[in-house]
Amino acid sequence: MIPRNTLSAWPGVLEFYREYMSWLPAGAQIVTLQEGKTPLIPAPRLVAEAGGGFELYLKYEAVNPTASFKDRGMTAAMTQALARGSKLVICASTGNTSASAAAYAGRAGLRCAVLLPHGKIALGKLAQARMYGAEIIALRGNFDDALRLVRELGTRPGVEVVNSINPVRIEGQKTGAFEICDVLGRAPDFHFLPVGNAGNITAYWRGFREYHQHGITTSLPRMCGFQAAGSAPIVEGRPILDPQTIATAIRIGNPASWSGATTAVEESQGLIESVTDDEILHAYGLIARLEGLFVEPACAAPVAGLLRMARKGLIPKGSLVTLTLTGHGLKDPDTAMDQTKVDAKVLDPHVDAILESLGF
Ligand code: AN7
Numbered sequence: 001m002i003p004r005n006t007l008s009a010w011p012g013v014l015e016f017y018r019e020y021m022s023w024l025p026a027g028a029q030i031v032t033l034q035e036g037k038t039p040l041i042p043a044p045r046l047v048a049e050a051g052g053g054f055e056l057y058l059k060y061e062a063v064n065p066t067a068s069f070k071d072r073g074m075t076a077a078m079t080q081a082l083a084r085g086s087k088l089v090i091c092a093s094t095g096n097t098s099a100s101a102a103a104y105a106g107r108a109g110l111r112c113a114v115l116l117p118h119g120k121i122a123l124g125k126l127a128q129a130r131m132y133g134a135e136i137i138a139l140r141g142n143f144d145d146a147l148r149l150v151r152e153l154g155t156r157p158g159v160e161v162v163n164s165i166n167p168v169r170i171e172g173q174k175t176g177a178f179e180i181c182d183v184l185g186r187a188p189d190f191h192f193l194p195v196g197n198a199g200n201i202t203a204y205w206r207g208f209r210e211y212h213q214h215g216i217t218t219s220l221p222r223m224c225g226f227q228a229a230g231s232a233p234i235v236e237g238r239p240i241l242d243p244q245t246i247a248t249a250i251r252i253g254n255p256a257s258w259s260g261a262t263t264a265v266e267e268s269q270g271l272i273e274s275v276t277d278d279e280i281l282h283a284y285g286l287i288a289r290l291e292g293l294f295v296e297p298a299c300a301a302p303v304a305g306l307l308r309m310a311r312k313g314l315i316p317k318g319s320l321v322t323l324t325l326t327g328h329g330l331k332d333p334d335t336a337m338d339q340t341k342v343d344a345k346v347l348d349p350h351v352d353a354i355l356e357s358l359g360f
Pocket of ligand 1: 194250298
């Protein structure tokens with residue numbers, strides 16, 4: 001039996017991995033919602049779907065406090081903003097960063113403004129930003145326009161940018177890689193994740209490398225990042241002016257951490273490829289039906305990529321593969337409803353009617 005006292009209090013990722021947070025001022029008041037310690041869930045049915053022969057674990061970041069991986073970086077950014085005495089925190093966002101910033105700013109008692117591409121934010125994320133009390137600015141433009149403006153606004157005194165161009169965001173997010181290694185007792189052979197602004201692939205690679213440098217792990221994974229075909233600047237080697245994809249989270253044409261992503265891929269002998277919206281939507285359904293995990297469309301990009309690579313024989317037999325599912329499916333109920341247009345059966349309340357309808 002597992003002793004019940006393993007249900008001890010979790011302090012959040014900064015406190016738990018404090019020795020890897022050299023930037024964190026001693027005595028700083030940490031702004032946390034106890035993010036992190038997310039489940040690493042085996043996915044045998046997805047492996048079977050991919051043809052078998054390897055092990056797959058899904059890092060389910062949807063169960064973070066605001067239901068995405070952004071909380072790992074936001075605890076760091078908001079802790080720093082508070083320590084510096086910032087007056088206003090701002091971010092550009094495709095949705096999840098704004099939800100996370102709004103929540104952590106509220107907790108820190110800081111004013112928060114979010115710049116969002118008008119009409120392109122999934123419903124749940126917008127509901128979060130509103131509920132947590134952010135000041136919302138909807139721009140006639142895309143994420144890349146918003147980030148350009150945020151860079152400019154960030155030069156004003158008292159303004160703290162909490163996008164991943166803020167280096168401590170990456171420091172917080174690297175804890176995802178630490179947790180994977182801590183749970184598995186080793187580094188995976190491959191790590192898969194979606195790529196938008198490319199902060200997370202940069203962060204995971206840093207995390208895997210730091211554990212390796214400290215001798216906690218003895219190997220490094222190959223980093224495999226996936227962009228959506230209509231928003232694949234890194235794959236195409238040029239910024240995309242009008243990025244398009246159903247996966248609005250990664251609808252980004254000029255990623256801030258472009259060089260971090262290419263370094264991760266080069267150093268790890270990994271890859272960044274693109275998958276079509278059709279492949280994304282197919283994988284989106286599979287993750288939910290085969291593994292019981294409801295994620296937002298962006299998370300399906302690396303799953304689609306893994307299925308394709310496995311079927312091409314590019315995942316060697318016996319490999320240990322991990323994949324980050326970055327955000328919750330409930331954030332984007334519109335896409336879920338559009339993808340499952342099955343009318344409910346409306347019946348009279350009788351057992352016979354139900355059995356007949358089920359053909360059981
Ligand atoms: C679910 O919220 O850029 O490559 O502004 O929400 O580190 O940018 C979100 C990105 C993947 C891509 N999965 O991560 C934002 C934002 C989900 C996301 C990404 C995002 P990065």
